[in-house]
Amino acid sequence: MQPISAVIFDVDGVLLDSPHEAAWRQALAGLAEPGRLTGELYQAVVAGKPRLDGARAVLAALGVPEDRAEDYATAKQAVLSAMIAAGQFTVFDDGVAFLRDLKRRGLKIAAASSSKNANRMMALIELPGGGRLLDAFDANLCGCEVAHGKPDPEIFRRAADALATAPAQCLVVEDAGAGIAAGRAGGMRTLGIARHGDAALLVAAQAELVVTSLSHVDVICLHEGRLRARPI
Ligand SMILES: [Mg+2]
Incomplete structure (x- = not known):
């Protein structure tokens, strides 16, 4: 693997x-x-x-x-x-902790939202220890013009290219079925985060692993290509 x-x-x-x-x-x-x-x-x-x-x-x-x-x-x-x-949004702490843990372990990180608003919000999020969430990525494709949106894999393929990483070595993290479908269509590994009791949608989209918190992912074995929840 x-x-x-x-x-x-x-x-x-x-x-x-x-x-x-x-x-x-x-x-x-x-x-x-x-x-x-x-x-x-x-x-x-x-x-x-x-x-x-x-x-x-x-x-x-x-x-x-x-x-x-x-x-x-x-x-x-x-x-x-x-x-x-009006500042009517918040950050998911488990998401940011997961991202920072991956970075510490030397994985490359990209953001790939269909939305042109994502960067505006991420610019307003200060990380613990300093810096903005917006500046945490090695590549940022948010809101870029793509010919086809998710579930088409175009935005994820462009992110993999920007990271100079083969799709098979990329993990896509998504909360929506359309996003899981896009990751799979791009030949990537997929992790579904079910924050709304909607794990079944992500399972139906054939996410490789579905968790209810990103703190549940076993980060240590990703470098071996294994995607699993942490043993409890
Ligand atoms: Mg989403």
């Missing part, structure tokens, strides 16, 4: 508890009842996708004509921007 020598992080839902879901819901008023966008529906059809794809998926699931998707996506971005400016 090849060693795992680089780790590519999705950001929203993995490193940051960001307000995307709330913004989608708030922006839905006027098009449909916001309450109909449940957390379950959000994780199943929106999470991880580029903005316009997410808008289309919500409207299709709620039976609203798709020609409203651009308006919806624009409204969502406006709501989200205001939430970010």
Whole structure:
């Protein structure tokens, strides 16, 4: 088995508890009842996708004509921007501790979020001991223009290229089924983080390992290519 020598992080839902879901819901008023966008529906059809794809998926699931998707996506971005400016997001401490542990052990680290907002948020996160989360990566592909969003593997492939690492030696960390599918399509190893009781979605997407906290991952044996939870 090849060693795992680089780790590519999705950001929203993995490193940051960001307000995307709330913004989608708030922006839905006027098009449909916001309450109909449940957390379950959000994780199943929106999470991880580029903005316009997410808008289309919500409207299709709620039976609203798709020609409203651009308006919806624009409204969502406006709501989200205001939430970010107001500091309405937090960092997942287990995610940051995991990332720092990997770096200490010499693994290369990339960020690969579909969202153009990820860098804005990460610039505002100070790490324990100094420095910003935004500056913790060896490569940062967040919000870069890709021809195809997740579940297409393009953004992850570009991250692997930027890290000069073969896809088979890259581990993708994702909270969304679309992201796990993208990692697998890119020929990478996949780790699912289920923070919302939605492990079944990540298992269905065939994540190699699913955990409920990134502190559960056995970091020591990654260099042997083994991906497993820590023995308890
Ligand atoms: Mg995500």
